[in-house]
Amino acid sequence: MKLVIGLDGQSSGEKALEFAKNLANRMESCELVVVYVIEWSPFSFQTPEENAQRHKRREEEIEIAMERVLNPAVKTLTDAGLTARAVVRHGDVADTIDNIAHDEGASQIIVARSSAGGFSKRIFGSSTANLVMDARVPVTVVA
Amino acid sequence: MTLVFRFLIMAATFFAIAVPASAQEAAMTLDEKVNAGFSAATGWFVNLIFMSIPGTNFPWIVMWLVIGATVFTLYFAAVQFRFFGHAIGLVKGDYSDPNDAGEVSHFQALATALSGTVGLGNIAGVAVAVGIGGPGATFWMILAGLLGMASKFTECTLGVKYRNEYPDGTVSGGPMYYISKGFNELGLPGGKILAVVFSIFCILGALGGGNMFQANQAHAAISGITGEYPGWITGVIFAGVVFAVIVGGVKSIARVTEKVVPFMGVLYVGAALIVLIVNFNMIGWAFGQIFAGAFTGLGVAGGMVGALIQGFKRAAFSNEAGVGSAAIAHSAVKTKEPITEGFVSLLEPLIDTVVICTMTALVIVISQQLIIDQATGNYMLNEAGSAIATVDGNTGVALTAAAFGSAISWFPFVLAIAVILFAFSTMISWSYYGLKAWTYLFGEGKGTELTFKIIFCIFIVIGAAASLGPVIDFSDAAIFAMAVVNIFCLYFLMKIVRKELASYSARLKSGEIKKFSH
Numbered sequence: 001m002k003l004v005i006g007l008d009g010q011s012s013g014e015k016a017l018e019f020a021k022n023l024a025n026r027m028e029s030c031e032l033v034v035v036y037v038i039e040w041s042p043f044s045f046q047t048p049e050e051n052a053q054r055h056k057r058r059e060e061e062i063e064i065a066m067e068r069v070l071n072p073a074v075k076t077l078t079d080a081g082l083t084a085r086a087v088v089r090h091g092d093v094a095d096t097i098d099n100i101a102h103d104e105g106a107s108q109i110i111v112a113r114s115s116a117g118g119f120s121k122r123i124f125g126s127s128t129a130n131l132v133m134d135a136r137v138p139v140t141v142v143a
Numbered sequence: 144m145t146l147v148f149r150f151l152i153m154a155a156t157f158f159a160i161a162v163p164a165s166a167q168e169a170a171m172t173l174d175e176k177v178n179a180g181f182s183a184a185t186g187w188f189v190n191l192i193f194m195s196i197p198g199t200n201f202p203w204i205v206m207w208l209v210i211g212a213t214v215f216t217l218y219f220a221a222v223q224f225r226f227f228g229h230a231i232g233l234v235k236g237d238y239s240d241p242n243d244a245g246e247v248s249h250f251q252a253l254a255t256a257l258s259g260t261v262g263l264g265n266i267a268g269v270a271v272a273v274g275i276g277g278p279g280a281t282f283w284m285i286l287a288g289l290l291g292m293a294s295k296f297t298e299c300t301l302g303v304k305y306r307n308e309y310p311d312g313t314v315s316g317g318p319m320y321y322i323s324k325g326f327n328e329l330g331l332p333g334g335k336i337l338a339v340v341f342s343i344f345c346i347l348g349a350l351g352g353g354n355m356f357q358a359n360q361a362h363a364a365i366s367g368i369t370g371e372y373p374g375w376i377t378g379v380i381f382a383g384v385v386f387a388v389i390v391g392g393v394k395s396i397a398r399v400t401e402k403v404v405p406f407m408g409v410l411y412v413g414a415a416l417i418v419l420i421v422n423f424n425m426i427g428w429a430f431g432q433i434f435a436g437a438f439t440g441l442g443v444a445g446g447m448v449g450a451l452i453q454g455f456k457r458a459a460f461s462n463e464a465g466v467g468s469a470a471i472a473h474s475a476v477k478t479k480e481p482i483t484e485g486f487v488s489l490l491e492p493l494i495d496t497v498v499i500c501t502m503t504a505l506v507i508v509i510s511q512q513l514i515i516d517q518a519t520g521n522y523m524l525n526e527a528g529s530a531i532a533t534v535d536g537n538t539g540v541a542l543t544a545a546a547f548g549s550a551i552s553w554f555p556f557v558l559a560i561a562v563i564l565f566a567f568s569t570m571i572s573w574s575y576y577g578l579k580a581w582t583y584l585f586g587e588g589k590g591t592e593l594t595f596k597i598i599f600c601i602f603i604v605i606g607a608a609a610s611l612g613p614v615i616d617f618s619d620a621a622i623f624a625m626a627v628v629n630i631f632c633l634y635f636l637m638k639i640v641r642k643e644l645a646s647y648s649a650r651l652k653s654g655e656i657k658k659f660s661h
């Protein structure tokens with residue numbers, strides 16, 4: 001059994017994590033993949049200077065996501081005796097989570113309903129809805 | 144270090160001439176002084192670049208660019224047509240590894256390079272070309288655009304292959320890097336010197352076509368609506384905004400522009416299409432004029448050759464193929480295959496010249512702003528005999544505005560906004576190209592970067608204050624001077640690109656390089 005957990009770095013993501021932990025604890029063997037997607041589009045417009053610094057910025061964004069969101073989440077799960085690993089990727093949130101779940105052969109995706117903050121709501125609120133509509137794997141939305 | 148001094152002396156001389164304080168000239172306005180000083184300081188350089196081939200009135204530099212583009216087209220067996228579909232696939236992201244998401248995409252590199260080239264060349268430059276060379280100039284412009292795709296392919300592939308990647312993750316690339324590294328690799332002498340010469344011309348091109356011409360035409364567009372006022376006022380405002388972006392790091396202004404510019408581009412093409420649809424019964428006639436004019440000249444100054452020179456010149460100035468500027472913009476892309484960036488870049492001359500420039504030319508021809516002598520069917524020349532007479536005596540951006548205005552009355556206002564934004568985004572792009580050449584010469588560092596950025600802003604004021612003639616001449620000359628060095632070096636380096644092309648197309652055929660399912 002493999003579960004993909006989509007986190008958004010907000011407190012509502014904690015609920016999704018908690019839910020997944022409880023679910024995994026009830027199973028005999030379960031692998032958990034904790035995913036954080038950095039919203040990014042290959043079709044945006046940038047200045048030459050932004051392009052030149054893009055690689056550096058990308059590394060920084062990945063590092064921050066690992067440090068602040070994924071590493072603590074993975075630690076919570078492994079401390080509970082579960083097998084967990086982290087994946088961070090740039091892209092459209094809904095598409096990317098679905099692709100990862102599909103490629104990993106996961107049996108379920110677990111995400112939070114919608115986060116509280118304005119900015120993350122803009123990103124993750126609609127992404128949850130998109131994910132539910134388009135995912136190729138069952139999705140559990142944690143309230 | 145001697146180079147720094149030489150450049151400073153040059154700059155000092157320039158300003159000494161540009162701002163003379165003699166009593167005799169006190170009667171001249173500031174704008175006139177700047178103008179007189181400017182043509183005196185740059186005339187020799189312009190004459191050298193635009194010298195005619197002995198016994199003809201054909202400028203050698205135009206020949207140089209077209210021969211270059213033709214050689215690359217033949218050498219790579221019409222790569223621009225064979226790999227056109229593949230280029231579209233790359234831009235769409237069909238071949239992008241999802242694990243590399245977050246790096247600069249092919250689309251972003253293309254969009255950034257395009258925002259540096261789509262601009263006044265497409266609006267004002269085409270009007271100048273059609274105004275002097277007649278509709279026939281359009282034919283030669285399209286031909287030059289199609290050939291130029293191969294030049295872009297060559298230089299952008301090399302730009303990515305030989306860029307510098309720094310430990311902090313940032314990149315610097317462009318002709319100066321591929322010339323010095325590539326020559327070194329091939330065991331050829333003189334790479335370093337050629338790279339330095341290119342960099343000097345690139346700085347001049349950045350200050351000329353990438354700056355003064357833009358400021359100048361932006362002022363023309365604004366004063367066309369508000370009425371005449373001194374150019375230096377526009378210059379100071381523009382310089383202030385550009386300063387805020389490139390020195391102050393006010394990213395929000397650049398970000399807004401980068402988003403509005405593509406929108407303006409679409410709006411411009413959309414408006415051109417509307418004018419064409421409204422006059423759809425004239426489209427056949429307009430193409431007839433373009434073909435007839437291409438081979439007979441239809442009475443323009445210089446006849447067929449006159450049309451050809453204008454068409455080739457404008458195409459080169461507009462899409463910058465062979466100039467080397469795009470290689471600087473494209474080198475930021477993170478890709479395992481440098482040649483993919485070459486494929487993507489070959490779309491630029493197509494979009495810039497074959498689509499957008501042709502739209503402008505068609506609108507000008509169809510709107511019948513150019514006066515035809517009904518008796519002969521040829522175009523009438525103006526009093527000086529230097530250009531075709533127009534309905535209201537308009538030239539440059541004013542001619543384009545009048546042509547659009549004849550079909551959509553309020554469009555000149557939109558056009559003025561488009562000109563200002565295009566000018567601004569081109570300045571931002573060229574400030575980066577110039578900066579890369581500057582740091583290649585003087586080394587990376589905050590202090591050296593700031594020096595260039597301040598010089599860049601000063602030239603905006605000069606460009607807005609000078610009159611069109613000397614500015615357009617110097618802008619063309621400086622940008623073409625870059626092409627002299629760049630194309631010369633590309634002849635030596637093109638075999639490196641051919642090796643890449645052979646390897647890549649073999650792997651594409653064998654299925655080793657395949658699309659990713661997204």
